[in-house]
Amino acid sequence: MFERLIRELKELERTKLISVPIEADQDGYLDRECPNNDCLFQFKVDEADWEELFKDEKVFCPQCRHEAKSDAWFTTEQIEQAKDQAFKHIHGRIDKALEQGARDFNSKQPRNSFIKMSVKVTGTKPMHYIMPVPSKEEMQLKIQCKVCNAKYAVIGSAFFCPCCGHNSAQETFDNSLKKIQDKIKNIPIIRKAVESVSKDEAENTCRSLVETSLGECVVAFQRFCEVDFTKRAPEKTIKFNAFQNIEIGSTYWNDIIGESYSNWLTIDELTRLNLLFQKRHLLAHTEGIVDQKYLDKTSDSSYKVGQRIVIKEKDVLELIGLVKKLVDTLRQK
Numbered sequence: 001m002f003e004r005l006i007r008e009l010k011e012l013e014r015t016k017l018i019s020v021p022i023e024a025d026q027d028g029y030l031d032r033e034c035p036n037n038d039c040l041f042q043f044k045v046d047e048a049d050w051e052e053l054f055k056d057e058k059v060f061c062p063q064c065r066h067e068a069k070s071d072a073w074f075t076t077e078q079i080e081q082a083k084d085q086a087f088k089h090i091h092g093r094i095d096k097a098l099e100q101g102a103r104d105f106n107s108k109q110p111r112n113s114f115i116k117m118s119v120k121v122t123g124t125k126p127m128h129y130i131m132p133v134p135s136k137e138e139m140q141l142k143i144q145c146k147v148c149n150a151k152y153a154v155i156g157s158a159f160f161c162p163c164c165g166h167n168s169a170q171e172t173f174d175n176s177l178k179k180i181q182d183k184i185k186n187i188p189i190i191r192k193a194v195e196s197v198s199k200d201e202a203e204n205t206c207r208s209l210v211e212t213s214l215g216e217c218v219v220a221f222q223r224f225c226e227v228d229f230t231k232r233a234p235e236k237t238i239k240f241n242a243f244q245n246i247e248i249g250s251t252y253w254n255d256i257i258g259e260s261y262s263n264w265l266t267i268d269e270l271t272r273l274n275l276l277f278q279k280r281h282l283l284a285h286t287e288g289i290v291d292q293k294y295l296d297k298t299s300d301s302s303y304k305v306g307q308r309i310v311i312k313e314k315d316v317l318e319l320i321g322l323v324k325k326l327v328d329t330l331r332q333k
């Protein structure tokens with residue numbers, strides 16, 4: 001009665017591959033996950049592009065730029081669900097073989113024998129058919145690489161194209177500014193939520209969000225300038241953090257384009273840009289406490305040495321507008 005089971009087990013032994021399909025989401029995107037254990041960033045790629053544009057040898061993580069072969073990017077959930085499907089499938093095949101074996105045994109009993117034996121296999125599950133692993137919810141931020149045209153989607157922000165590894169300063173800058181704008185927009189909601197726990201914590205959390213946003217604006221602008229400058233003048237070396245400084249950054253552009261921030265912004269705008277950059281400098285180096293250097297560089301009469309600067313949501317939005325104006329001008333040069 002065990003012939004069928006033995007045959008099925010032998011068959012299973014020969015089966016090297018149980019293939020479990022993976023479903024794309026409604027927008028046609030597949031879930032992927034960075035295999036770098038420190039990162040594990042989840043993103044999506046357009047299914048057709050994954051087939052046609054992506055290379056087997058190399059796929060890049062949009063967040064950390066880790067490189068790995070194309071078969072290394074299954075998500076933790078996909079692997080778990082595929083294992084589960086494969087296990088159930090094997091279980092189903094064994095159950096079916098046992099059941100059929102029992103049926104064969106029972107049907108072979110001589111009709112008129114004195115002792116009758118029958119075998120019943122209980123607890124079996126119906127034959128399991130492999131189901132595709134469902135996709136996660138669609139991601140809103142969809143990006144198309146300007147170099148290789150591959151389409152991918154992320155939550156939050158991305159720095160590199162997963163298909164060609166291209167670091168797009170343009171897209172990264174736009175994404176970063178959008179992220180900061182979203183953060184500022186959501187501050188009232190965050191404040192309300194944390195206030196239910198503690199008013200002090202709500203105040204501290206929101207102040208910290210506004211202050212870090214100012215720093216993020218400067219970093220986004222700095223990264224854009226570094227990448228864009230290097231593209232235009234690959235032979236020139238840029239001093240560390242040069243574009244965090246309005247005066248130095250402006251000189252760099254003047255060297256290669258013959259124009260600088262003073263050509264692209266009004267005097268008032270340039271004064272405000274400098275002031276906000278200097279405030280960011282204080283937050284990064286003196287925990288926001290005003291020093292003489294700040295007063296010398298900004299002529300800001302609203303503070304004395306030893307005071308702490310105040311940053312509001314509108315300051316961040318203003319800085320976003322100013323760096324955006326500079327970047328938009330640079331894009332046309």
Ligand SMILES: [Zn+2]
Binds near residue numbers: 036039040063064066
């Ligand atoms: Zn990664």
Ligand SMILES: [Zn+2]
Binds near residue numbers: 149161162165
């Ligand atoms: Zn690309």
